[in-house]
Amino acid sequence: MSIVGAVTEPHAYLRSQTRWRPVELAFWLATLLPYVLFPDYLVLASAIAITALFALSLDLILGYAGIVSLGHAAFFGLGAYTAGLAAKHGWGEPISGLALGGLVAGIVGYGASLIVARFRHLALIMITLGMGLLLEQAANSASWLTGGADGLQGVKMWPIFDVFRFDLYGKTAYGYSLGVLFIVFLVARRLINSPFGLSLRGIRENALRMPALGAPSRAHIRKIYTIAAVIAGFAGALLAQTTETVSLEAFGFQRSADVLVILILGGTGRLYGGLVGAIIFMVARDQFSGNTPQFWYFWIGILLVAVVMFLPNGVLGGLARLGALLRGRAP
Amino acid sequence: MSAPALSTRGLDKRFGSLVVARDIEFSLPQGARYALIGPNGAGKTTLINLMTGMLRPDAGHILLGDDEITRLAPDQRVRRGLVRTFQINTLFPHLNPLEAVTLAVCERQGIARTWWRPITSYGAAVDEAYAILGSLMLSADCYRPTRELPYGRQRLLEIALALATRPKVLLLDEPAAGVPRDESRELFEVIAGLPGDITVLFIEHDMNFVFRFASRIIVMVGGGILLEGTPHEVAADPRVREVYLGARHG
Ligand SMILES: Nc1ncnc2c1ncn2[C@@H]1O[C@H](COP(=O)(O)OP(=O)(O)OP(=O)(O)O)[C@@H](O)[C@H]1O
Numbered sequence: 001m002s003i004v005g006a007v008t009e010p011h012a013y014l015r016s017q018t019r020w021r022p023v024e025l026a027f028w029l030a031t032l033l034p035y036v037l038f039p040d041y042l043v044l045a046s047a048i049a050i051t052a053l054f055a056l057s058l059d060l061i062l063g064y065a066g067i068v069s070l071g072h073a074a075f076f077g078l079g080a081y082t083a084g085l086a087a088k089h090g091w092g093e094p095i096s097g098l099a100l101g102g103l104v105a106g107i108v109g110y111g112a113s114l115i116v117a118r119f120r121h122l123a124l125i126m127i128t129l130g131m132g133l134l135l136e137q138a139a140n141s142a143s144w145l146t147g148g149a150d151g152l153q154g155v156k157m158w159p160i161f162d163v164f165r166f167d168l169y170g171k172t173a174y175g176y177s178l179g180v181l182f183i184v185f186l187v188a189r190r191l192i193n194s195p196f197g198l199s200l201r202g203i204r205e206n207a208l209r210m211p212a213l214g215a216p217s218r219a220h221i222r223k224i225y226t227i228a229a230v231i232a233g234f235a236g237a238l239l240a241q242t243t244e245t246v247s248l249e250a251f252g253f254q255r256s257a258d259v260l261v262i263l264i265l266g267g268t269g270r271l272y273g274g275l276v277g278a279i280i281f282m283v284a285r286d287q288f289s290g291n292t293p294q295f296w297y298f299w300i301g302i303l304l305v306a307v308v309m310f311l312p313n314g315v316l317g318g319l320a321r322l323g324a325l326l327r328g329r330a331p
Numbered sequence: 332m333s334a335p336a337l338s339t340r341g342l343d344k345r346f347g348s349l350v351v352a353r354d355i356e357f358s359l360p361q362g363a364r365y366a367l368i369g370p371n372g373a374g375k376t377t378l379i380n381l382m383t384g385m386l387r388p389d390a391g392h393i394l395l396g397d398d399e400i401t402r403l404a405p406d407q408r409v410r411r412g413l414v415r416t417f418q419i420n421t422l423f424p425h426l427n428p429l430e431a432v433t434l435a436v437c438e439r440q441g442i443a444r445t446w447w448r449p450i451t452s453y454g455a456a457v458d459e460a461y462a463i464l465g466s467l468m469l470s471a472d473c474y475r476p477t478r479e480l481p482y483g484r485q486r487l488l489e490i491a492l493a494l495a496t497r498p499k500v501l502l503l504d505e506p507a508a509g510v511p512r513d514e515s516r517e518l519f520e521v522i523a524g525l526p527g528d529i530t531v532l533f534i535e536h537d538m539n540f541v542f543r544f545a546s547r548i549i550v551m552v553g554g555g556i557l558l559e560g561t562p563h564e565v566a567a568d569p570r571v572r573e574v575y576l577g578a579r580h581g
């Protein structure tokens with residue numbers, strides 16, 4: 001492009017908004033560090049990557065489209081049980097099991113989206129909460145299938161690509177979870193930089209104006225809700241496969257609440273918020289919850305209140321503001 | 332004669348016991364410039380809400396050209412060319428004008444469904460958005476978040492968003508509400524300069540602007556249409572003086 005001037009400016013601006021920043025590359029390179037620095041913590045690292053994927057899924061609906069959900073674990077649980085059941089009943093191939101988990105979660109997610117797209121605010125919180133509790137109870141009742149409160153036992157995974165066996169140290173598990181997280185992240189990043197992503201932000205920013213621009217907001221919401229459900233299903237499937245067990249806790253209200261806390265800690269609507277939030281939350285829990293697991297929520301409670309009060313845009317929002325301040329002061 | 336661009340028949344609407352629209356009948360010829368006036372609470376905004384589908388009428392019909400649109404959803408009416416702006420800014424606070432108008436262009440072109448291609452690959456849509464912003468003197472502000480823009484610029488963005496939908500009929504609800512007088516003039520010059528094939532109905536309280544920019548005026552009082560006429564007829568009508576001007580200045 002040789003023409004520089006008023007006409008090309010908006011294109012240059014939009015390109016600059018979507019360009020990969022050095023700090024992003026640094027972040028993703030750093031995700032490989034556990035292999036070198038903390039080889040004893042790869043199981044934890046894998047759990048973090050899975051939680052980050054789950055939080056990324058919530059960010060797409062909450063952070064971008066402004067759809068609050070208190071029952072997002074429903075799709076996590078569906079993915080987990082689908083992949084777990086497939087492996088238990090003789091199909092332990094991870095990649096197809098993962099796809100199946102996403103598919104089932106996506107189908108149910110689409111069904112739920114028909115309802116979800118019609119509501120906002122408090123009604124939406126109640127509806128998503130209700131759907132989450134409903135599925136949890138259904139999984140509990142269907143103990144012939146799910147193992148009920150005992151969880152799903154006897155999940156046996158085959159090696160990934162017939163090569164990488166799941167090991168006790170989490171080497172394969174972390175590589176697998178991280179790989180899936182990264183690929184899904186790339187897709188999510190593309191999505192939010194698309195025209196569709198822009199319309200989602202429009203729904204979040206002003207749901208009243210969208211129809212006045214001719215936008216079919218409900219169709220948009222159904223679509224992103226289904227996509228988010230698929231991703232949550234992936235996250236659940238990953239947990240089932242890497243831990244070779246599934247418990248009712250996969251569907252639990254606690255999980256729905258935790259992922260909301262994680263996203264708000266990290267910062268909504270910025271893709272990395274869920275990732276950073278997952279790291280902070282999971283590492284802190286691992287460090288502090290040793291003796292008294294209940295007490296851990298005391299600290300999370302304090303942290304949550306502090307973040308919402310002082311960093312309304314989460315840790316990442318705070319960092320962004322700090323960066324802007326520093327740049328502003330620089331000569 | 333071709334069908335009017337927009338017309339209503341016997342529109343009624345009440346909120347509880349309050350009648351906000353009573354047997355509303357009028358029609359806007361293609362390319363017309365109409366003003367809708369009336370004292371506060373007369374039901375002007377409600378009428379726009381009824382026509383654009385944000386409220387359902389209790390009775391009556393709305394026609395866009397020859398097509399009955401009474402039962403269509405708001406976004407469907409917009410896609411057929413009936414577009415409004417808002418008396419109170421209804422914008423996207425954290426988007427900048429370039430993003431907001433690009434969004435509107437993408438929705439119109441049907442590319443807003445695309446999620447696998449970046450917005451940057453739709454250069455024509457971005458160019459169109461930028462051109463609309465330029466025509467409303469917003470180029471210089473188009474990268475600043477909307478919530479940081481001066482109020483007058485936000486009023487212009489209201490119109491820019493509506494234009495991005497390529498309206499056939501444009502309903503402007505007090506476009507200059509809250510804008511200082513000299514800026515209001517600028518704003519009405521923009522409205523006067525809109526393409527002649529767009530039919531425009533605007534609500535405005537300042538009679539100078541009404542008389543200068545409207546070819547015909549509809550006067551509403553208490554949910555009903557008091558009269559419709561040329562600026563001269565309206566200015567000369569004793570009922571208007573009494574009810575409308577009396578209510579405002581008396
Ligand atoms: N959603 C609603 N529920 C109940 N009453 C309403 C509602 N919307 C408007 N009203 C009432 O209907 C009447 C007409 O309101 P409307 O906003 O249409 O007036 P307006 O002519 O636009 O006035 P203004 O010049 O102040 O903008 C007012 O008395 C208002 O209080």
Ligand SMILES: [Mg+2]
Nearest residue numbers: 375376377418
């Ligand atoms: Mg009004």
